Amino acid sequence: MLNDLGSKLRKSIDSLAFKSGVAAAACMTALCMTAGSPALAGSVTQPGETIGLAVGAPLPEGVYFVDTFDWGVREGQNGAPDTTLAVNIPVLAWATPAKVLGARLQLLAALPALAVGVQNSDYTSGIYNPFLAGQLAWDLGNGLGVSYLLGVYLPVGNKLGFDSTSINQRLGISYTADDWNLTANTIYGIHTRSESRTLNPDFLNIDVTATKTFGKWTVGPVGFASWDLNKPTSTYRKQDQIALGALAGYNFDKVILQGYLTRTVSETNYGGKDTRAWGRLIVPF
Template identity: 75%
Template sequence: MLKKLAAVRAAALSVAALSMGALCAATLSLTASPASAGSVTQPGETVGLATGAPLPQGVYFVDTFNWGVRKGDNGAADVTLGVNIPVLAWATPTKIAGARLQLLAALPALEVGVQNADHENGMYNPFLASQLAWDLGDGFGVSYLLGVYFPVGNKLGFDSTNINQRLAVSYTNDGWNLTANGIYGISTRDVSKTINPDFVNLDLTATKTLGNWTVGPVGFASWDVTSPTATYEKQSQLALGGLVGYNFSQLTLQGYLTRTVTEENYGGTDTRAWGRLILPF
């Protein structure tokens, strides 16, 4: 059962689709300035999940949601961001080169507000992906995901297509979930209404399941790796936190809290509360 739950958690990790870059884009849109943004995939959205482990065959619903405040530096306005990422994942019976083929779809939504300004809410970029996940034995698993974020024409999303690749490694024996998930996003347009750099995210998990409870530290980091314009300032950040989860038989709930340890060009430190439910059909 522990291995199954660890694998089920991979559904959310593989498909969650939103970013602090969206917060920056929305912030600048609300303040009537040219929009710029970092990662299209939200840094930290896949922590707490064994993304390297293949799912048992079946269909899963996973909802990851979070809300937080980025405190502005040097008198800058505080910015709030709320995100909801509903996901459907199908672990198909198909095997390719020994790996399970998994199909994933997400339709995220967000709400963003700037201190002393209006709030905006709406849909974010839809996400479709396919994933190959290998069970290497002795609790080790590895997966590769290839996905696409599709453009949207509102203030809160990106108006360009983003190619998303993810490589995850997990160890899930004896109730452990030790996972590193690397995410690489490639923008297909250098200049658009929202400026999209290529980016790298790294989501990290080190949790232990004891009975129905799961606890442990989590963390994430992100880096812009290109500058789409001459004046663009690359963003980077590191955040750490802790996770608590509980398994109600068919339903798994998780909650975690993260806070920025260090950042560059994000304009302030972010404190964020996350929640997740995992329901296999």
């Protein structure tokens, strides 16, 4: 039974596509901290965090634990120091037996943590914004799946998270026939407060996966892009970025491991290019 479940997970573990994000915001946090400012910026959802997940195909009924973790360095420009960020995102997902409009109802929760530091300076670590979400995932047949997620990031009072509530919507499309995972996950974030101690732009992220499974191995190219959609203050400098990379995964039957590496190829107002190593552990209960 675990073998069958592992095979299904390899194709359809999409609903965990919600894991709360951090990287852009935390990197900017560190840069701003060096300048004596507490302001944050960038996507609340970490760009690239749903890479490797077939965001569209419904999960088999059950409970899952998924832990996504990453570490990377954003290079400083014009003499600015490098910024290092580590993120851990533990997730619990329940693929319920309930159906709504023909879609499986899936419930998700995450409590991420991060550590951020500036070159030749101390690290700061703490809990990031908790995330709660519900998702509807449709199996349209012939390997095609579509999902819609509605979630919320809850505010936190520390200097590493956002102090305002953020609404998160996601539309995922996946093709998983013939051992392929061709997926695009579009993530739209809306902040609910016009004024706060942190800079909270609305944002749009797109995570893309194009992998193929050979036996127990999964490999293929991946990428992501993110854009700020508005300016929370008149002096705010809107950010955007594109990153490309590659993924490799292995199905151990009882657990699935994935790893991928991404590198910024284009960025605006992030302060430098980011190189990031990612890992993921998927365990069905």
